[in-house]
Amino acid sequence: MTDHPYKKILVAVDGTFHASVAARYSCQFAQAFHSKLFVVTVISKDMNENMEKSASYSIARIIDEAKGSGVDIEGVILKGDVIGAINKFVGENKIDIVFSSTRRPQKEGRFFVKSVTSELMSGVSCNMIAIKISHPGRSLRSKRVLVPVIGDGHMDRERADIVGALAERFSSSITVFHVNELSASKIKRLEKPEKGLMIEEGEKKISSFMKELSARGMHASEKIVSGSKVRDEIISEASHHKYDLIILGTTKRNILKRVVSGNPVEEILRDTPCDVMLLHFK
């Protein structure tokens, strides 16, 4: 895989367990894309000595691990405000994609507390991947990967690049998942022919993404279901069929929609039993 837009990858680490696992995922992508990997930590004012040491030690450890697998890697320690420093580094070094870990989103903080990762997503000028670790026993294994797709054709090529790289690294089996969102009462009334039509409709919606995957020589299976809540269907699918990873795209929802029905991506991040890779394309 040489024809790809990701020549330079940045992974932000802070010495925590989650950040280290995210760094290991980024190493896998760097290997798949033959990219240069920058492992970056930012020493900010509010960090104590222990945190600084832990972050610096974390970089050394990641570099040691990555060098063993032949990745072109460089450790960078920045100082200042986290978002500002990373953003500046991304611009100066023409980084193509940023990796970061995201923690468990708290219910009560949903509308008010912005995490570093969510600020990075809106702040950095390049594409970004946020990784949420839920099941460390299945992390970096990713044999069974669930890829929920809305089916609007948006960024299908970019998404297929990421899914393809991952499938290549882990020899994963990919399931492309689409949910036809219907009211609960409508689902109860659905007759067999209507169900068939809904599946056909879903297949049409995800066809452009399936073509992108085929173009990369990947054979993915597809699953179309009907449900009243997309997030419930995704979590349920991930739980019942023991997926190792979910690859999800971010969605844009206005403040009114978030207040009324919440953000499904946040809810999936919070409740899913396996790791989640959240893709945010610019």
Add this chain to the structure above:
Amino acid sequence: MAIQALTSEEVYKALHTSQSGLDEEEASERLKTFGLNEISEAKKASLFRSIAKHFTNLFAILLCGASITALAGEFLKPDEGFLILGIAIMGVVFINGGFAFYQEYKAEKAFSELKRLLPYMVTIIRGGKERDISVSEVVPGDIALLKEGARVPADIRLLDASEIKVDNASLTGESQPVRRDSSIHPDVDLTDSQNIVFAGTSVVQGQGRGVIFATGMSTEFGKVARLTSEVESGMSPLELETIRVTRTITAIAVGLGIIFFCAGIFIGRGFWENFIFALGIVVANVPEGLLPTVTLSLAMASQRMAGKNALVKKLSAVETLGSVTVICTDKTGTLTQNRMSVVNIYIN
């Protein structure tokens, strides 16, 4: 990183822990990010919804309709006794709803109290020291010590095992204990690997030490629990029957009201006089006593069942249980205790 395929050193490295376990600071940080090691329950209805459900069923709505009709009758033709009738019917709705709610609330509370009686502790190593902590506080990376009789608190990769056997009945239904070891199993799936013990199972023999790698709803037990919490309960046979009866009574009451109204017009009585008479017919046909009778008899039955150690959370479940014809259930550990004992010995 298939955890069952890693060596002890690789397991420590993968989970950022060591033989002496996590330090308290890291454990508390992980508790914040991974959450409590608990199986979350299905969403409960709010107090308001629990109360409202007893006042918004079809029969209660029919009685409310009858009450309002009677009050309208009082407004149109005072001193005919409609006021008392209207208030009495409304009273029946409130007393019945309040009573049914109280019964279910009491059972729900007793159920919660029972669950609170069952917390259990687990021995882990943190900062190089053995500690007993509540099972809800363990996090991925903790080193857990397992001994005979212990319940497994989370999904654990065994690093040391001495003749350890676990009872997986709660997950697989298998009544025979299975042997576990700490060797590497690279060619099998996590769920089939012999170096993994799962949350919800118990150690029946031997002892072991291992690293926790999944907690709460991320465990295999959590995934099974999620399956059960997704099941939506439909209406009970009694509720369906009550709806059918209510619809029939409504149709009869309104139908008779219309017939008598038309008959009155036909014999030449005044419009309002006829209307009041028709209202009276409609209200009189509503069986005000049916709802409290059903509720009280179910409450009495649930009290009797409580006397026989059966806690009924939903009143209509009493009748549902009575109309069951076939029971499909898991046996071991549900109906039976998964304990075999010799009752008689026959020789020759």
